[in-house]
Amino acid sequence: MKSIYRIVMFLAVCLLSQGCNDYPVDDNDLLITDSEECYISSFILRGPDNRDVLASYNIDDEANTITGVAKFGTNLKNVKPQCGVAKDCIVTPNMGEWTDFSQPRQYTVISGNRKVKKTYTITVTVQGE
Amino acid sequence: MKLLKYAMFSTIALACFACSSDDESGLKNDMIKKTTAPAIVGEKIEFAYAMGTTEGRLAKAEATASFAGATGTDFELYSWFTARGDISVNGVNYRGGDEVPLQTVKDASTSGATSVANMMETVDTHYFNPSVAVGTSQSELIAATLRYNYVVPAEAKGKSFHITFTATSTTGSKVTYETPSYPVSKMDMKRLIELENGAACCFSLEDMAAYTTAEAASMGNKIDFIYNYQKKTDDGFDYGHSFVSPATDPKFIALSGIIPSGASNDTPMEQRAQVHDAQLKGANPAVYVDDVDFETLDLSRASNYVLNLKNDDGVFMKSADGKYAAFVYVNRIDDSGKVTISLKRYPLK
Numbered sequence: 001m002k003s004i005y006r007i008v009m010f011l012a013v014c015l016l017s018q019g020c021n022d023y024p025v026d027d028n029d030l031l032i033t034d035s036e037e038c039y040i041s042s043f044i045l046r047g048p049d050n051r052d053v054l055a056s057y058n059i060d061d062e063a064n065t066i067t068g069v070a071k072f073g074t075n076l077k078n079v080k081p082q083c084g085v086a087k088d089c090i091v092t093p094n095m096g097e098w099t100d101f102s103q104p105r106q107y108t109v110i111s112g113n114r115k116v117k118k119t120y121t122i123t124v125t126v127q128g129e
Numbered sequence: 130m131k132l133l134k135y136a137m138f139s140t141i142a143l144a145c146f147a148c149s150s151d152d153e154s155g156l157k158n159d160m161i162k163k164t165t166a167p168a169i170v171g172e173k174i175e176f177a178y179a180m181g182t183t184e185g186r187l188a189k190a191e192a193t194a195s196f197a198g199a200t201g202t203d204f205e206l207y208s209w210f211t212a213r214g215d216i217s218v219n220g221v222n223y224r225g226g227d228e229v230p231l232q233t234v235k236d237a238s239t240s241g242a243t244s245v246a247n248m249m250e251t252v253d254t255h256y257f258n259p260s261v262a263v264g265t266s267q268s269e270l271i272a273a274t275l276r277y278n279y280v281v282p283a284e285a286k287g288k289s290f291h292i293t294f295t296a297t298s299t300t301g302s303k304v305t306y307e308t309p310s311y312p313v314s315k316m317d318m319k320r321l322i323e324l325e326n327g328a329a330c331c332f333s334l335e336d337m338a339a340y341t342t343a344e345a346a347s348m349g350n351k352i353d354f355i356y357n358y359q360k361k362t363d364d365g366f367d368y369g370h371s372f373v374s375p376a377t378d379p380k381f382i383a384l385s386g387i388i389p390s391g392a393s394n395d396t397p398m399e400q401r402a403q404v405h406d407a408q409l410k411g412a413n414p415a416v417y418v419d420d421v422d423f424e425t426l427d428l429s430r431a432s433n434y435v436l437n438l439k440n441d442d443g444v445f446m447k448s449a450d451g452k453y454a455a456f457v458y459v460n461r462i463d464d465s466g467k468v469t470i471s472l473k474r475y476p477l478k
Contacts, residue, residue, distance in 0.1 A: 047400065048399040048400055048401060048431075049399075049400040049401050049402040049403075049442065050402060050403065051402060071366070071367060071437075072362060072364075072366030072367065072368070072436070073366075073368075073381055073432075073434065073436040073437075075430075075431065075432035077430045077432075078399075078430040078431065098430075100430070127366050128362070128364055128366055128380070
């Protein structure tokens with residue numbers, strides 16, 4: 001009787017622990033959710049002084065492009081991109097690293113459910129050039 | 130058997146005496162290094178040296194440095210205590226919480242590497258017992274914390290120094306405190322240099338000095354950067370207070386005719402905001418640019434100009450010949466076309 005009781009308790013604990021995992025995680029331990037939203041909502045480009053170097057920018061969700069105009073004199077060879085994205089999205093390659101933006105760069109946004117992908121081409125020019 | 134007992138007892142007693150150490154002495158000392166900034170040649174490093182005795186009173190304190198300190202190295206005459214309430218000392222009124230000076234050193238002198246402070250015989254009892262009003266009575270000076278200032282000498286640059294403190298009481302007891310070794314920076318530092326449009330605007334890292342364009346023209350290729358100010362470019366873009374190299378593309382130079390003839394250095398530089406240095410700023414926060422910041426500095430993707438400098442901004446740069454790295458801090462900007470800078474320079478070769 002005691003051993004049956006122990007087995008039942010053990011099975012109950014196992015089932016309960018399974019029930020607590022509502023969302024799986026990806027290889028980076030980030031939650032995979034139900035969200036299908038997939039877009040970049042905002043964009044910042046920081047100089048070595050950590051200030052935003054952009055005078056203006058525009059996000060085109062249909063053409064999947066971001067065009068930015070950096071302030072006069074900006075050195076595009078050493079800037080750090082950051083962006084806002086839709087809920088639960090991830091971006092690859094990682095932003096937040098010193099990057100040469102003197103040529104267009106591509107970043108892919110992936111939705112929370114990891115099923116929708118959108119690749120943006122980011123092009124930055126400098127005032128007066 | 131009895132003889133053996135006596136022999137053992139004597140041996141044990143002798144062993145106890147042999148093991149006794151200076152910890153038995155009534156004279157004690159301790160030390161705190163108050164200055165947290167890097168030790169740069171010409172700068173003052175402040176120590177607090179505390180002494181106390183239960184036998185006799187304090188006679189003198191000595192500090193012997195491994196490198197003789199530069200001019201200004203000495204003990205101060207005054208110790209300090211915190212006022213618990215409103216008090217008046219020597220005709221000066223202090224409020225609770227104020228730091229109050231009290232003379233505890235009769236005289237102080239420095240010869241070579243050794244500084245000596247001869248102690249007062251008595252001080253106001255309030256120093257030891259705040260419940261006794263100032264001016265009521267005097268007590269023998271049995272404890273004091275002295276301020277010792279060590280001015281870093283040029284001979285110590287890039288090396289290390291330490292101090293040996295010694296306290297002596299009137300009974301002849303001595304106690305010493307040897308500090309750990311402190312590294313001396315390889316940096317040079319100069320503060321509050323004014324650069325001005327149309328005046329001293331050309332800067333040499335070698336000389337750590339500013340020159341006019343005319344003066345710089347006779348100096349060969351010594352100029353590392355030039356300051357110029359213009360609110361906006363002719364096309365209406367923000368320009369502000371800016372540093373340019375002699376080799377900078379003319380489209381990034383607002384004022385014409387400021388590059389001295391013969392100057393061609395291409396000086397890589399990068400702007401920083403929020404990089405603080407209390408020694409250059411002259412105020413907290415107590416964080417500092419140190420040797421390691423220059424040893425790890427990478428300007429391989431930097432431009433040769435920086436535009437639109439603000440108050441409290443800084444610029445890391447390297448001389449074109451690879452001899453120096455520098456951090457130039459902007460103390461103050463003046464929109465009439467002036468900037469006041471301070472800098473730390475580090476030898477890369």
